[in-house]
Amino acid sequence: MPPALGSIESWIFDLDNTLYPARVDLFALIDEKMGLYIQRLLDVDASEARRVQKHYFIEHGTTLSGLMAHEGVDPHHFLNFVHDIDMSRLAPDPALNTALARLPGRKLVYTNGDADYAGRVLAGLGLAEAFDGLFDIHGAQYRPKPHPDAYEDMCATLCVAPSRALFVEDMARNLKPAKALGMATVWVNNGSEHGNADASPEFIDFETHDLSHWLNEIMESA
Numbered sequence: 001m002p003p004a005l006g007s008i009e010s011w012i013f014d015l016d017n018t019l020y021p022a023r024v025d026l027f028a029l030i031d032e033k034m035g036l037y038i039q040r041l042l043d044v045d046a047s048e049a050r051r052v053q054k055h056y057f058i059e060h061g062t063t064l065s066g067l068m069a070h071e072g073v074d075p076h077h078f079l080n081f082v083h084d085i086d087m088s089r090l091a092p093d094p095a096l097n098t099a100l101a102r103l104p105g106r107k108l109v110y111t112n113g114d115a116d117y118a119g120r121v122l123a124g125l126g127l128a129e130a131f132d133g134l135f136d137i138h139g140a141q142y143r144p145k146p147h148p149d150a151y152e153d154m155c156a157t158l159c160v161a162p163s164r165a166l167f168v169e170d171m172a173r174n175l176k177p178a179k180a181l182g183m184a185t186v187w188v189n190n191g192s193e194h195g196n197a198d199a200s201p202e203f204i205d206f207e208t209h210d211l212s213h214w215l216n217e218i219m220e221s222a
Contacts, residue, residue, distance in 0.1 A: 002218060004184060004205065010158070010165040011103050012183075013131075014145075015111040015118050017170040017192040018211065020090060020125055027193070029085040034063055037081050041071060058194065061144035062112050068142060075142055083117040092126030099215035106132040110154050110167075112144045113137060133158045145174040151181060168211065172199035179203035186214065 013019055016026060031053070038049035056066020067073040100107055108131060111118050115136045122128050135157055140150035155162055167178035167185050170192040175185040179202075186206040189195065208214035 002221060005166065005218060007164050008166045008184065009105040010108055010160045011105060012108045012110050012154075012160065012165055012167045012178075014169045014171070014174065015109055015113060015121060017190065017195070018168055018188050019096070019109075019121075019127065020093070022170065022190045022192045022195070024089055026085070026087075026089065026121070030082050033082040033085065037078060038063075038067075041067075041073070061146065062137075064137070065142065065144050075137070079114045079117070079137070083113065083120075087120055087124040090121065090124030093212055095216060096212035097126055097130065099212060099219055100127070100130050102219050103215070108132060108158055108160070109134040110145070111136055112140075145169075145171070146177050148177040148180065151177045155181065170195050171197070172204060173197050176200075176203045179205075186211075 020026070034053050035046055035049045038044070038052055039046060042049070042052065044052070053063050056063045056070070060066040060069060064073070064075055064078055067078060068075060109118060109122070111134070113136060115134055115138070118134055118136060119128070122131070135154040137144065139157055140147070140153060143150040154160065162181040162183050165183045167175060167183045168188060169175050169186070170188045170190060172187050172189070172195060175187060176198070179185050184205050185203060186208065187199065187204045188211050189207055190209055206214065
């Protein structure tokens with residue numbers, strides 16, 4: 001194990017576009033549902049709904065956060081609607097799953113989605129039993145990454161010691177609060193939308209285009 005990772009006890013992973021490649025594009029299905037939701041909510045056409053959706057995503061961290069702040073949307077209603085998608089495009093990655101199983105310590109998921117959706121994604125990836133804990137948007141009190149307080153709540157809820165934790169994300173900006181708390185950080189730079197926004201070596205310790213390859217590489221060096 002590289003010296004910087006020898007004391008890691010908690011391995012924290014983002015879910016979407018991190019535990020599966022961005023090219024799977026599960027978000028395309030969610031995007032479609034979000035657009036439809038906004039069209040119905042605001043009585044606008046598809047073009048205006050997409051503009052609103054992306055504006056809220058960029059300004060608030062998630063479309064949901066923007067809709068809650070400006071439109072008073074019920075998060076449960078929104079999440080149930082947009083996460084009702086076909087998961088058939090997901091498939092297990094044997095190399096990744098083996099590498100995760102070999103990691104010492106606890107494996108955790110921290111997602112801006114909700115636990116029900118996360119469970120369905122993990123099942124589709126063959127990882128339903130691979131993780132020891134999960135922190136979702138409800139637990140974060142609807143404060144999406146990279147809101148610093150949500151990271152502190154995640155650590156408290158999952159009993160994470162930041163100095164002995166590693167955080168893996170496809171959105172570079174979401175690593176900044178993790179680094180500020182003392183975590184090691186890994187950026188999965190695999191082409192996610194706005195994934196490279198605000199990327200800085202100041203809060204990125206490791207960068208990879210392929211999480212499976214990176215995990216297997218560090219395990220082989222152990």
